[in-house]
Amino acid sequence: MDGRHQGASRQGSGAPSKESRVSESASGHALEMRHVSKRFPGTIAVDDVSFEVRAGEVHALVGENGAGKSTLMKMLAGSFDDYTGAIAIEGQVVLLHSPTLAKRHGIGMIYQELSLARPISITENLLAGRLPRRGLFLDKALARAQARELLAFVGLDLDPNLPIEDISQHEAQLVEIAKVLGNKPSILVMDEPTSALSREEVERLFAIIGDLKRRGIAIVYISHHLPEIFRIADRVTVMRDGKKIATRPVGEASREEIVQMMVGRSVREFYRRDERSIGDVRLRVRGLSRFGFFHGVDLEARRGEILGICGLSGAGRTELAKVLSGLDRADEGSIELDGEAVRGSTMADFLEQGISYLTEDRKTEGLAIRLPVDDNILSAIVDRLSRAAVFSKARGKPAVDRLIGELSIYPPDPSRTVGNLSGGNQQKVLLAKWLASEPRVLILDEPTRGVDIGAKMTIHASIEKLAREGCTVLLISSDLPELAGLCDRVMVMRKGHFIREMQYSECSEESLLLAANGDTGHGAIGVDSEGKAP
C-alpha cells in the first residue's frame, strides 16, 4: 500500500555476529543478558534476547506495547524464577530468582507506580529496612541527616518528617527515585520515569541521570518518548514481539529508523481494512465535563464508525469512557443516543439503552475470573435472559457457543474457569461478554492490552465486523498502530480536552504520538505528508 516500511523485514538478521562480540568483551559490561527467554501460557513474552549495558551508559529500551520490554525488566527485578538463559553482572553469572536477590546484586528499579507507604514519613520510606540505630534505639538525628542527603541528591528541599501523603505527586516520584538510589545500585532500571513529572522535574531527572552516569552506574531506560531517548541515551535497543530487533548507538540511528524497527511492518499492511458504510449520527455528546478530569467534550460518532480516542495516560480518556457508559456522573453536558437524551443515571440504564463499556482493567473490573466462561459471557445480560425473575442459562447458550466460535476462544469449553485461560483468551471472553449485550455503542478501553498477536488479530477482526453490522465503536487505545489501522477518525485528547481530530488518512503511529504530545498538526515534523495515500 505504501513504500515506507519496505526495509523493515530485513532487520532481524545480523544477530549472530553480535553475540560473539558480546562474549569476548564480557568483562567490560555492568550487565549482560545472554539468550534470555520467558514464556507465559500460550505466549513467549521474551524470546531469546541478548542485550548488554556498560558501566556509565544509558541504554534505552524501546518497543510497542507488548513487545516484551516490561517482562525483560521484571526479569531483572527478580519477579520470575523460571526464565531461561543467563544474566551476568560484572561478568559473573547470577540468578535473579527473587526481588531480594536482584537487590543484593545491585539492581535498582524505578517504576511508574509509586512504591511508597503514604501515611509514614519520607525518612522512614527512604531508609526502609536500614534505618540507623544507636544501641537498641533508632538514631533519629542520623536518619534525618541521611534522608536529607538523599533528598538533596534529587534536588528536593523537603522536611523529611513529612508523611508521603502531604507531598505532591511529582515530589513523591523524586522521593521514589531517591529511595532506590539510597540502596546504591550499580544497575538502575527506569520504566517511563518521566510520565508523572512536570517539564522542570524532567530536566532535574536528566541532570540526576547525568550525575549517575559519571559515577559509573549502568542505566536501562524504558520510554515511549523518543525525543527523551535521543537526548539522554547512549545506545538504544529495539524490541518487537518479544524479540530483540537491533541495538544501535543513538548517534547513528534516526528517529525514522527506530520507529520502523518498532513497528516492523507497515501499519496499513497489517490492517487490511475493507470499506464500511458509515451511517447517521448515533452518539452525540455536547459540552460534557467531569471536573478535574475532562472539560467541555464535544463528540459525534456515527453508525458503523470506529472512532478512536488517543491520548497519553492521564489525558482523561478512561474517565470520559466511564461517564459515557453511565458508571460515573457528568458534572455538565449532555449525551444523546440516536437523537434522544440518554435516560437514567446508572450503568444498568445505559446498558439497557445500548451503551456498553469494556474496561481496561480485565482482572478486577472486567471478568469474574473465578467463574466459568459462560457465566462471564452472560453476566451483562442476566435480566434479558430472565422471564419473571427466573434466569435461563439455556436461553443464552446459543450466544455463548457462537461467540466462543467467532472469537476462537481456546479451549472452546464454556465451563472452564476464566482465570485459568491465557491472557489473550481472557480478553476475548471479556469482548464476548460485551458483544453478547448487542450494543448500539460499544466503548472499548484498551481492548488488546497485553495480549498476544493472534488474539489481537481476532479481536480487531471482531471489532471491524461489529462496525460493519452498524454498531458505533469508540476505541480508546495506547496502541498507536491499532488506532491508526482501525479507526475511521481519531480524536486526540490531552489534559482533559479534545485538541485535534484526525481522519484515517492523516493517522500514523508517529503523527498520533506527536498529536498526543500536544502537536497541533501545523508546521510540525513532516510525517503526515509522507508516503500516505489518502
Place this chain on the structure above:
Amino acid sequence: MSGSSRAGAAPAAKREETPGGADLRAVRTGSFSSIMNTAGVYGIAILFLALGALLQATGAIGNFLSPQNLLNIVDAVALVGIVAVGMAFVTYSGNYADLSVPTTMGFTGYICIELLRYGFGVAIIGSLAVGLLIGVFNGLVVGRLKANPIIWTLAVNYVTMGVIRLVWVNKQIYPDMVGTQQHAVTLFDGIYRLRFFNLVGLPLVMLLVLVLVGQFVLTRTSFGIKLKLTGSSPRAAKLSGIAVERAIILSFVLAAFTATIAGLAVTSLSRVGAWYNGAGYDFKAVTAVVIGGMTLAGGRGTILGVLGGSLIIGILNNIMTLIGIGTFSQDMIRGAIFIIVVGTNALSLRRLGRDDA
C-alpha cells in the same frame, strides 16, 4: 477481512494447544463438580450417622438410634439449618457471615411475646418486620457504605443486645405474663411443638421449604445469578450493570428473615423471651455453611450442600452430648472442625492455582 483474519487467528489457537499451555491448568467448574461436592457433604453426614451407630454398638453411648433421639437430631438440625440457609446468601454474596444473628433471634423473640397481647398474627408480622429491618440496616451499611461485614454485624449484635437489656431491664419475659389472649399463646407454643402426623415438626417443614425455595432462588433466578457474580467479583458485577448494592442488601434481608423464623421457634421452644435465645447459632450456622461446601470467598456453593452441612453439625452435636462432652469442649471441637474445613478448602484451591477462600 473477516476471512483472512480468521485464518490468522487459527494458528494462534493451535499454538496454545502445545504442552504447558492453558489447557493443563484449566479446571472445570461446571454443575458436575458442584453436584459432587454436595454429594460429598451428604456422604460425610452418613459417615457421622454410622459413627453414632458404631458408638452405640460398642456401648459408648446409649440410644443413638432410638426414634426419640433421631427426632431430637432432626429438630436440632431444623433450627441450625433455618439460620444457615439465610446465612448462606450472605456468604455467597462475598460478605462472609451475618454475626448479628444471635441477638436478631433473641430480639425478635421478645417482640413476638410482647405483641402476643394484640393477637398471634400481629405478633408474627411485627417480629418479622423488626427482623427484616435489622437485615435492611445491615445490608445498607455493608452494601452501600462498604463496611466490613464481620465487624459491622458483630457491632450490630452487641448494640441489639444493649437495646434488649435497656428495654426489658435485663429481664426475661414469658408469654403468659402478657397474655390475656390465651389463644395467641397456645398458637405461639405451637410454632415449635406442632407436629404433622405426630412426627414431622413445623420447624422441619419450614426448613425443607426454605431449602427448596433457597436452592431455586440461588441457582435459577436472576437474583441468584447476580449474587453469584457479586460474590465472585463485586467490581466486575458492577461494571456489568448489576445493582450490586441491592443484591447485597437482599442477601442480608434473607439472613435476617431466616434468623427471625429460627428465633421465633427457639422462643416458642423455651417459652421465654431471653437475650441468650440465639446464642451460638452464629457460629453453628457459619460452620454448617462452610462444611456444606460454600466458600468464604463467595460465589460458590449450594443451599442443598448447606442442608447437608447442617445435618453434619446436628449429628455431631448430638453424639457429643450423648458421650457427655461439655458445652465448652463442644465449642472447641466445632471450632477445630471449622478451621480444618476452611484450611483444607483454601489449600486445595491454592493447589489448583486459584487464589481463593
